[in-house]
Amino acid sequence: MSAIWFGMFPKFAASRTLADFVGDLRHRVFPFQTQAERHLGIGRTTIGRYENDHIPPPRDYVAVLAFLYAQKREQMTDAAWQAAFLTEINLALDFANQRGFKSWADLAAAAQTFRARIVKRHTPPVSSTQVKGMFLPQPRYVTLHGRAREIARLLKLVAASDVPPIILIHGAPGNGKTALAREIAGRLAARAEWTDALWISAEPIGVTSTALDAALTFQEIIAQVIEQTNLGVLTALALPEQLRRLRAHLYKNKYLIVLDNLEASADEAEIVRQLHPILGNSRLLVTTRTHPVYPAGLVHEFELKGLDVRGVEKYLAQQTRNSDRLNGIKFSQAALSQIHAATWGSPLLLDWFLVDLQSASLERALTDLAARLDDRRDTAAQASAKYLTARWQALSRHAKQLWYYFAFGVPTTLGQAQLYRLALFARPHLELALSELVQAGILESTWSMAESEHRYSLHPLMRRFLTEGLIVREKNLGWAKTFFRRALVKSATGWLALCQADRKILNRADERQNLLHLVRQCLQYREFQAILLLYEPVSTDLYEMGFWDDYIEFELACLDAAAHARNPGIAAQIETELGWLELTRARWEQAEKRIRAGQRYFRATRNAWWTFITRRYLATIELERGNLQAARAQFEKLFVEAQRHIRRSTGAQRQAWERQASTLHDGLGNAFVGLKMYKQSERELLQSLQTATPGLAIATAHLTLGKMYVQWQKWNLAQKYLTQALHASRAGHFNAVSADALAFLSVCAERQKNRRAAIEYARAAQRLYQELRDFKKQEELELRLERLKR
Numbered sequence: 001m002s003a004i005w006f007g008m009f010p011k012f013a014a015s016r017t018l019a020d021f022v023g024d025l026r027h028r029v030f031p032f033q034t035q036a037e038r039h040l041g042i043g044r045t046t047i048g049r050y051e052n053d054h055i056p057p058p059r060d061y062v063a064v065l066a067f068l069y070a071q072k073r074e075q076m077t078d079a080a081w082q083a084a085f086l087t088e089i090n091l092a093l094d095f096a097n098q099r100g101f102k103s104w105a106d107l108a109a110a111a112q113t114f115r116a117r118i119v120k121r122h123t124p125p126v127s128s129t130q131v132k133g134m135f136l137p138q139p140r141y142v143t144l145h146g147r148a149r150e151i152a153r154l155l156k157l158v159a160a161s162d163v164p165p166i167i168l169i170h171g172a173p174g175n176g177k178t179a180l181a182r183e184i185a186g187r188l189a190a191r192a193e194w195t196d197a198l199w200i201s202a203e204p205i206g207v208t209s210t211a212l213d214a215a216l217t218f219q220e221i222i223a224q225v226i227e228q229t230n231l232g233v234l235t236a237l238a239l240p241e242q243l244r245r246l247r248a249h250l251y252k253n254k255y256l257i258v259l260d261n262l263e264a265s266a267d268e269a270e271i272v273r274q275l276h277p278i279l280g281n282s283r284l285l286v287t288t289r290t291h292p293v294y295p296a297g298l299v300h301e302f303e304l305k306g307l308d309v310r311g312v313e314k315y316l317a318q319q320t321r322n323s324d325r326l327n328g329i330k331f332s333q334a335a336l337s338q339i340h341a342a343t344w345g346s347p348l349l350l351d352w353f354l355v356d357l358q359s360a361s362l363e364r365a366l367t368d369l370a371a372r373l374d375d376r377r378d379t380a381a382q383a384s385a386k387y388l389t390a391r392w393q394a395l396s397r398h399a400k401q402l403w404y405y406f407a408f409g410v411p412t413t414l415g416q417a418q419l420y421r422l423a424l425f426a427r428p429h430l431e432l433a434l435s436e437l438v439q440a441g442i443l444e445s446t447w448s449m450a451e452s453e454h455r456y457s458l459h460p461l462m463r464r465f466l467t468e469g470l471i472v473r474e475k476n477l478g479w480a481k482t483f484f485r486r487a488l489v490k491s492a493t494g495w496l497a498l499c500q501a502d503r504k505i506l507n508r509a510d511e512r513q514n515l516l517h518l519v520r521q522c523l524q525y526r527e528f529q530a531i532l533l534l535y536e537p538v539s540t541d542l543y544e545m546g547f548w549d550d551y552i553e554f555e556l557a558c559l560d561a562a563a564h565a566r567n568p569g570i571a572a573q574i575e576t577e578l579g580w581l582e583l584t585r586a587r588w589e590q591a592e593k594r595i596r597a598g599q600r601y602f603r604a605t606r607n608a609w610w611t612f613i614t615r616r617y618l619a620t621i622e623l624e625r626g627n628l629q630a631a632r633a634q635f636e637k638l639f640v641e642a643q644r645h646i647r648r649s650t651g652a653q654r655q656a657w658e659r660q661a662s663t664l665h666d667g668l669g670n671a672f673v674g675l676k677m678y679k680q681s682e683r684e685l686l687q688s689l690q691t692a693t694p695g696l697a698i699a700t701a702h703l704t705l706g707k708m709y710v711q712w713q714k715w716n717l718a719q720k721y722l723t724q725a726l727h728a729s730r731a732g733h734f735n736a737v738s739a740d741a742l743a744f745l746s747v748c749a750e751r752q753k754n755r756r757a758a759i760e761y762a763r764a765a766q767r768l769y770q771e772l773r774d775f776k777k778q779e780e781l782e783l784r785l786e787r788l789k790r
Helices: 010-013 019-029 033-042 044-051 059-072 079-095 104-123 149-161 177-189 218-227 230-236 237-252 269-280 309-321 331-341 347-358 361-371 379-392 396-407 416-424 427-439 462-469 470-474 480-502 501-506 509-524 529-547 548-564 568-584 590-603 608-625 628-650 650-673 678-691 694-713 717-733 735-752 755-772 775-789
Strands: 166-168 197-199 255-260 283-288 300-303
Touching: 019 033, 019 044, 019 059, 019 079, 033 044, 059 079, 059 104, 059 309, 079 104, 079 283, 149 166, 149 177, 149 283, 149 300, 166 177, 166 269, 177 197, 177 255, 177 283, 177 650, 197 218, 218 230, 218 269, 230 237, 237 269, 269 283, 309 331, 309 347, 331 347, 331 361, 347 361, 480 509, 480 529, 501 509, 501 529, 509 529, 529 548, 529 568, 548 568, 568 590, 568 608, 590 608, 608 650, 628 650, 650 678, 650 694, 678 694, 694 717, 694 735, 717 735, 735 755, 735 775, 755 775
Parallel strands: 166 283, 166 300, 197 255, 255 283
Antiparallel strands: none
């Protein structure tokens, strides 16, 4: 399965069964089996049997799910996306010995046949007694303190006939807009004159606030209204016909539709305008942080401000009763006024204040709160605060407490003792809280306000908890295995973003061990695609930084994962890269064996690029073995072929072949050094330097030139290029190149009678080799230092 699909279909990526593919696909289209039951006319028991591999799912059932998923992703006109998706569908069908689809048109026809059977019935095939208010989220409060006037006013507005049918609740984040809308919806759902109260969240779950393209569109909102009004039969119709029938239904009945967090959509104003004509006798309640300008008479605006001083007092009294540490605390009127001024009466900011109050005095807590809200804070912290605020009110009290612990109650560097403190949570509360934090996308992306490093990354506790899973395993919770496997995939995704944003993170030994522990856990739990997701960036960084032992462990894990995931292409590539590493360690037989294994696959699949690279590696083996004339002949032949590819290629492909030509200049230069043809070597290596790309190639080209001049005994030129190699490698964290440059600079300094500089360079190189765990070169430097000190 290709990398673009495995994150969407995690079960199928691991099991390769049609049942899991259908389960993953159904979950992408209909999060709950009851929703699929109403839309597709198939009983929930039958759907469960399809997904548990008790009976094979029909081919047209797979087709309609795939077609609906393409519609949801708005990919109905993207032929490349459809072709890639069709390949995965046919792969899943092939595993179950079912006939695949010849084309996307073939799949669409099968889906249309399935949908036509639904429309022919006119009514939902499965009778369903819908309980009023069943789509409303669970309230996260016992009593909504300080909002009696706002509740009374909103109840009058939604019942009034002279008020526009759309009421816009707008205000600052954390003021309780969602909680107020939930209270209104719950009260109206209990009244006989209202048909039902519906709830739609416009903000995608588990996606950062910058990913606005993932928010609900107008078509998806209509789909959810159709679903919640039990009109699933309309999904088989075109959008204009859906709107006509839905308008008639909303005129005949009286619904309250809540559209929460509409600011998450880039088309906020347009969505409201499109919904207005179809409401009829129903009402739309919109919550948003923004304040768009609408034509007069389209919406009634309702600004929700923070709690007043009295409301703050009631809110604090309720929250402190739920806290063991703060239970019984009293606030004076002066303190309440100060708290109100610092928090603007925002329930979210009041919760932050109470967290600070558990470990500080009232004065210190107020000072810290004011500092946290200072306009001078950095942009990243602002963005993170907005992201968390959007999800805050949806969490239960126990989930909030667990997040408090994650975000505020632990140091940056953690040991096992801190993890065991999670055992203080009662088992049901921990299960609920963890599930909520995972589903809300908070657990893996929480930013600790107490962290000194202002960079968007996984909190250290998140990494340790997700990659070790000590607590969820020891508590033996029923959901632990599923949760932990999903957490591993989430953690791998987080590490991918982290490595791309902050390459230096793998320069730290503790972070490398965190990552390698994640890889080991992924192997243990057979999350092979999660490992392959990390392959490209992590492998490159570990190699360029020179951490060979960690690089080998990671590459071997990727090789194992590629074998289990049936990805021979990546397996062959890894075999080739491991062969190159064996070459650098003078293990010629092992190197040649691995490289030729990869070469056989690349030749069989007619992969010209990787076949060329394996031939270059084999020529380098001849060079290192001392077969200089044979190596020279192979490099010259390869160079001619590279020039031919350069003439035939354009764009990025041409640049890639130019990089290969540059590397061949380097190989030829080294062959001439062995033959003591220094003039020819100098010409080739200077040509390599001129055509090298920035980064590791530049640093390596300077190093090779410096080493050649050492052999030629031109010490000033050697020192010049070795110094440039050192600067370039330090800038890019190419530690192995830095160590080699320092070792040869020590030789230059000794030849130039600068014994003190020679010792300093040797010591610096020895420290780097020790960090890289290259013990052979470390021992050579120790002997050199002993000789220099005599």
